[in-house]
Amino acid sequence: MRVVIAGGHGKIALILEKLLTERGHSVAGLVRNPAHAADLADAGAEALVADLEKATVDEVTGHLIGADAVVFAAGAGPGSGAARKETVDRDAAVLLAEAAEAAGVGRYLLVSAMGDHLRADPDTFDEEFGIYMRAKAAAEDALRARSAPRPTIVRPGLLSNDPGTGRVDLGDRTGTGPIPRADVAAVLLALLEDPQLDGRTVEVIGGDTPIADALSVLAAR
Template sequence: MKVLLIGANGQIGKHVVHLLQESKEHTVKAMVRDEAQMNVLKEKGVEAVVSNLEGSVDEIAEAIRGCDAVIFTAGSGGHTGPDKTLLVDLDGAVKSMEAAEKVGVDRYVMVSAIHANNRESWSNSPIKPYMVAKHFADKALIASKLNYTIIRPGGLLNEAGTGNISVGENLQQGSIPREDVARTLVTAINEENTFKRSFDLVAGDTAIGDALKSL
């Protein structure tokens, strides 16, 4: 499959780009926010396109056109305010779903956040606006016509991945290397057991492929 990766310049996104470049099953088209980011990717042999989640649905649709699947790893980042969280993590995500539907791209894999489906778990969270955005973006994806997978990772680590994870509907809070989140995203693309499913993801003892098949 040709995969449009939204958020290719992010920390998870960079791992996904590398994995898709190395893949024998998939190719990647990286969506980034500005030309400087695009040029860095192109110098590495990566097909890249500039498009902004704060732009129009039509603009995002043009970025997706010609692809077979979308992976969404974008985020407003921890240094922005609730306004950007609303515009990127919620409205931008929903616009990308609408864009995928507009050009007939059915497969959509979303990075969410652990327990985003459970309001009670983050009622006093310091990142509550982010959790609210993820909660409603996920609900919009579930209500869409897309063949979705929603992956809700725990605390993100920059250490090397192990290739082993734990998945489930309501896991206890935990952490996971970003590299293993990326591997899970790429593995999920063709794993039918993840179709129309959402689940929490933390580090564990089960190989990624086996864990996804066990859902």
């Protein structure tokens, strides 16, 4: 399987790239900064230089030819300002979907964010976080409205850098809770290798169920 990851130098992406490589898959990461190529190489991934805030659909399409799946793991990050929440977390996610369709990529995994349907009450969150949440919600809506590729949306809980446990709580709704980035990456790997939840929107936090079992239980519902 050939997988291309947008936000290829992010923490979750680097873990996922290593996991995919260890499983014998071909993986590449889209990065803005060519200097990050060495870190991707250490994870076993090819670096494809593309700034999703500036690139055209045609430019990104060229990077996706031959891919079986794309993963959007990019994010503007804390302190990046309101404008970049929209150009990265919303617009770049949509651009990747347009390019994936043009390249004939059939599968799209979106790393989103957990919230009350992601539509933040401006009185509940600070302004920048509210914009981030609404940008994620808009990206989800835009992807669901497309005929292809059909998105699988993953909403993780509060991310940590703790070691992964391989055990999660996975569901249509889980409630809030923490989860190591390593376990999010492992869930993404499992979803890529097992398409039974393709097209679903799932939430994931730390839990007691082995990841493969959690996928099978949810798929049976």
